[in-house]
Amino acid sequence: MTALLVALGAAVGAPLRYLADRAVQDRFGARFPWGTLTVNVAGSLLLGFLLGLPLPPAAGVLLGTGLCGALTTYSTASYETLRLATAGRFRPAVANAFLGVAAAVAAATLGHLAATALPWS
Amino acid sequence: MGERVSGPEQRRVDPDVDLAVPADRAELPAHPAAVLAAVSAGGVLGALARAGLSAALPYDPAGFPWPTFAVNLSGCLLIGVLMAVLAKQANPPVLARPFLGVGVLGGYTTFATHAVEARQLAADGAAAIALAYLAATLAGALLAVWVGYAATDRLTPSVSGTGTGQRRVHR
Numbered sequence: 001m002t003a004l005l006v007a008l009g010a011a012v013g014a015p016l017r018y019l020a021d022r023a024v025q026d027r028f029g030a031r032f033p034w035g036t037l038t039v040n041v042a043g044s045l046l047l048g049f050l051l052g053l054p055l056p057p058a059a060g061v062l063l064g065t066g067l068c069g070a071l072t073t074y075s076t077a078s079y080e081t082l083r084l085a086t087a088g089r090f091r092p093a094v095a096n097a098f099l100g101v102a103a104a105v106a107a108a109t110l111g112h113l114a115a116t117a118l119p120w121s
Numbered sequence: 122m123g124e125r126v127s128g129p130e131q132r133r134v135d136p137d138v139d140l141a142v143p144a145d146r147a148e149l150p151a152h153p154a155a156v157l158a159a160v161s162a163g164g165v166l167g168a169l170a171r172a173g174l175s176a177a178l179p180y181d182p183a184g185f186p187w188p189t190f191a192v193n194l195s196g197c198l199l200i201g202v203l204m205a206v207l208a209k210q211a212n213p214p215v216l217a218r219p220f221l222g223v224g225v226l227g228g229y230t231t232f233a234t235h236a237v238e239a240r241q242l243a244a245d246g247a248a249a250i251a252l253a254y255l256a257a258t259l260a261g262a263l264l265a266v267w268v269g270y271a272a273t274d275r276l277t278p279s280v281s282g283t284g285t286g287q288r289r290v291h292r
Contacts, residue, residue, distance in 0.1 A: 014164020
């Protein structure tokens with residue numbers, strides 16, 4: 001049952017990341033990896049929010065482990081930082097590395113705060 | 122690294138999909154169902170591997186989150202390997218990157234879990250562990266992706282798709 005819920009969430013999360021990445025690049029260009037940064041921050045905000053809610057464990061597995069886990073990615077973000085650095089673009093490389101982590105943790109904190117501030121929590 | 126591979130692949134920053142790479146830009150309009158199905162199926166396999174590994178490894182909620190750390194670093198090593206292998210191919214299979222890179226490795230690694238784990242540690246008064254976790258993941262992931270790419274790049278015989286057109290074996 002747990003595996004099925006993880007699979008269902010990931011089946012949606014991974015293509016959602018691909019489509020969101022394309023949409024962000026369409027609008028803001030591909031020189032800086034804004035698309036990956038966007039999904040990582042959005043997924044961290046959502047997971048922080050979900051973990052602040054009194055959810056049943058099954059919902060946490062489906063939406064947290066499955067959806068948010070597959071929507072966000074560390075491998076893609078690291079590869080981007082490496083590519084920027086090896087292309088000699090050190091400032092964007094450092095920005096991508098630190099901005100990604102700082103924004104994701106801030107988003108997770110904000111999401112959690114929002115969920116716990118809601119009347120039903 | 123990768124400088125011998127000339128052409129659009131050199132402009133790639135994003136391994137998921139990079140609209141500066143014409144083949145990436147064209148893949149969704151050309152085969153929308155196949156690309157999205159490959160990403161989705163790969164994502165399912167990657168997420169199941171992550172969930173399985175996380176369940177198998179011991180985890181202390183008050184301590185360093187080793188399971189996610191291990192998942193993210195191993196996934197970063199593998200994306201380096203994968204992108205180095207694909208960069209050596211003159212015509213890599215159209216669905217290889219969507220399935221293995223976007224899907225399996227993207228679904229396997231996670232940014233959100235690592236962010237909420239750090240937040241939870243900090244909220245529980247273990248800010249030092251939270252910071253050490255974030256820094257170790259960042260540095261370890263970068264090292265892993267670099268080692269994966271560089272080692273594969275050196276060890277894989279290269280078939281030049283462009284340029285001289287001759288088979289060149291490195292090392």
